[in-house]
Amino acid sequence: MAEVLVVVETTGAVGAAGGYGVKKVTLEMLTLARELGEPAAVVFGAPGGAQELGAKLGEYGAVKVYAAEGEQITAHLVAPKATVLAELIRRVQPAAVLIGSTQEGKEIAGRVAVKLDNGLLTDVVALAADGTATQVAFAGSTIVKSRVTRGLPLVTVRPNSVTPTPAPAAAPAVEAVAVALGENDTLARVVERVAEQKGTRPELTEANVVVSGGRGVGSADNFKLVEEIADLLGGAVGASRAATDSGFYPHQFQVGQTGKTVSPQLYVALGISGAIQHRAGMQTSKTIVAVNKDPEAPIFELADFGVVGDLFKVVPQAAEEIRKRT
Amino acid sequence: MNIVVLVKQVPDSGAERNLRSDDSTVDRGSASNVINEMDEYAIEEALRIREAHGGEVTVLSMGPAGAAESIRKALSMGPDGAVHVVDDALHGSCAVATSKVLAAALRTLSPDLVLCGAESTDGRVQVVPHMLAERLGVAALTGARKLTVDGGTLTVERQTEEGYEVVTAPAPAVVSVWDTINEPRYPSFKGIMAAKKKPLRTLALADLGIPADEVGLAGATSAVVEHSQRPPRSGGQKITDGGDGGVRLVEFLAAEKFV
C-alpha cells in the first residue's frame, strides 16, 4: 500500500525540544489518511521532536515517522520545510499529501505545488479514497467537490473536520530525512520569537466549544464575562472584528473572514450581530447559541437557540446556573 | 525603492457570492466587485514606504477587463502607475497558474519589494505570496502586522499562535500584510482626478511568453467536480428573556450535553 504523507502540526515551543505536543488536526489527518493508504507522519522541528511525538502518532495509525530536524528548519520560515517535503514526495511517491489548513500549512503546500507543478486544494473538510475533496467556500455558503488534475492529491485539511479515532500501529520507526537546502531557502531568518502569555484554554481553531463576544460586550473589562462562560464550558474565547478593533480583545482571537475560521461543536455568540463576514468564520459550527438584545439581529437566523435579551443579565445568570449543575 | 503592490479584484464579501453553473468558476459578473480588502492595506503600506524612502509604487493586477475599475480605484489612493495582465485565456486560472503569470509580470518590473495582501477573500488560499517567492527565488515574509525597511533589509513582525515573531530578509522579497498593519487612506478628490491620467499598461499572455494552455481552465491543476449551495440552517428556537433567559439557555445546553 502506498504511503500517505501527513505533515505534523505541533503545539508548544517551536525550536526547542521538549514540551512538544501534537495538534488535534494532525490526528484528524492521520484518521483521514488511513482511508487512503499507509499514514506516514512528517515532523519538522528541533532535534528529538519526532522521537517525542512518535508514540502519539502511532496511536492514530502512523506506521512511519519522517524527521526533518535542526537549526536549518527552525531558524527560517517555511521555505526549508517545503524543500524537504517536495524531495520526500519525489522519493516516496505517496498516494496523497495532507497538511493542516493553517497559515504555515498552506504556505508549505503552496511552495510544494510550485516546485512539483502539482495542483493544490486548500480548506478541505473531507477526502474520498478516489482523491475527491470536499471544500466549503464563500463563508460556508457553498460546498465544492474538486480534484487535483495534475500530480497527486496535495490538500490542506481544515481543523475540526474529522473526528480523530485511534487505530494503533506498532510503534512507528523514526527515519531521519536529510535537510538539503537551496540557497534561497534560508533568506528569511527568524530573529526573535516572543511567546505571549498563554492560558490553559484550548486553541481557538481546535476547540470543541467557542464563546465569542462582540461590540455588545462593551469593554475589555466586560470580556471577563465571556471568558467566564468559556471556562465553565471548557471552551476557547473568540471575538468579532468590532470587538478586536475596539481593543476589547486581542486580534489573534478574531473569528471571521479576516480572522480565524472555527467549526466547533458549540459556538456561543454574545453581543454579536452576525454580519456576513463574521458568519464566514463560524457558520459551519454544529450548534450555535446567541444572546443579543436586538430581536432582528441576523445571528438569530443561524442560532439553534437564541435569547433576545441583555447579555449583562442573561450571561451572569447562565454562569450561575452552570455552576449549580456542575 | 521600487515597489510593486499586488491588487486583486474580488466579489464583495458582504454580498451573496456564487460559483457559475456553467464552468464552476467564481461568478464575477453578478456581485459587485471590489478591491480585495487586504490589498488596500498593502497599497497603504507601499505609499508610506514611498513617503519615507522615496521611489515608485506600481500596482499589478491579473484579472478580467472589468478589473480595470478596481485598478483605477487603487491608483486614486496614490500609486504612480499600474500594470493589468488581462487575457481571455486566463479565465479560470488556478493558484499555480496565477502565480506563474504574476511572477512573469514581476520579472518585467524588477521590484525591490513586492507587497500584497495576506489572503484574498474569494479564494482565501493564502498561497500566492509564497508561490511568487518560490518562483522568483526571493524570500517571503507573510502576514506582517509591522514592516520596517532599513536600507536593503526588510524586517517584519507577525502574529503567531504562541505570540509573535520577528523575521528578516534581504530585498528583493515578497511581503504580505495583515489588516492590523495600518489604516488605509481614503482616496481624495484630487487623487481620483489624478488617477485618470496615471499610466495603466495592459499585458497579454503573449507579452509574458506564457502559452495559453498553461493557464486558465485548460491549464488548471485542479478541477471542480460539482458544487452546491449548503442548505441554510434550519431556524432554531428564539426566546425573549423574561427574567429566566440565562437558566433556559443552560437548559438547552444541558439537553445538548454541553453542560
Ligand SMILES: Cc1cc2nc3c(=O)[nH]c(=O)nc-3n(C[C@H](O)[C@H](O)[C@H](O)COP(=O)(O)OP(=O)(O)OC[C@H]3O[C@@H](n4cnc5c(N)ncnc54)[C@H](O)[C@@H]3O)c2cc1C
Ligand atoms: C472585508 C471585511 C472583512 C471583515 N472581517 C470580519 C471578521 O473577520 N470578523 C468579524 O467579526 N467581522 C468582520 N468584518 C466586520 C463585520 O462586517 C461587522 O462589522 C462585525 O462583525 C460586527 O461586529 P459585532 O457583531 O460585534 O458588532 P455590531 O454589528 O455592532 O453588533 C453588536 C451587537 O450587540 C448587540 N448588543 C449590544 N448591547 C447588547 C447587550 N447589552 N446585550 C445583548 N446584546 C447587545 C447589538 O444588538 C448588536 O446586534 C469584516 C468587514 C469587512 C468589510
Ligand SMILES: Nc1ncnc2c1ncn2[C@@H]1O[C@H](COP(=O)(O)O)[C@@H](O)[C@H]1O
Ligand atoms: N489575480 C491576482 N492579481 C493580483 N494579485 C493577486 C491575484 N491573486 C492573488 N493576488 C495577491 O495575493 C494575495 C493573496 O492571495 P491568495 O493567495 O489568493 O489568498 C492577495 O491579497 C493579492 O495581493
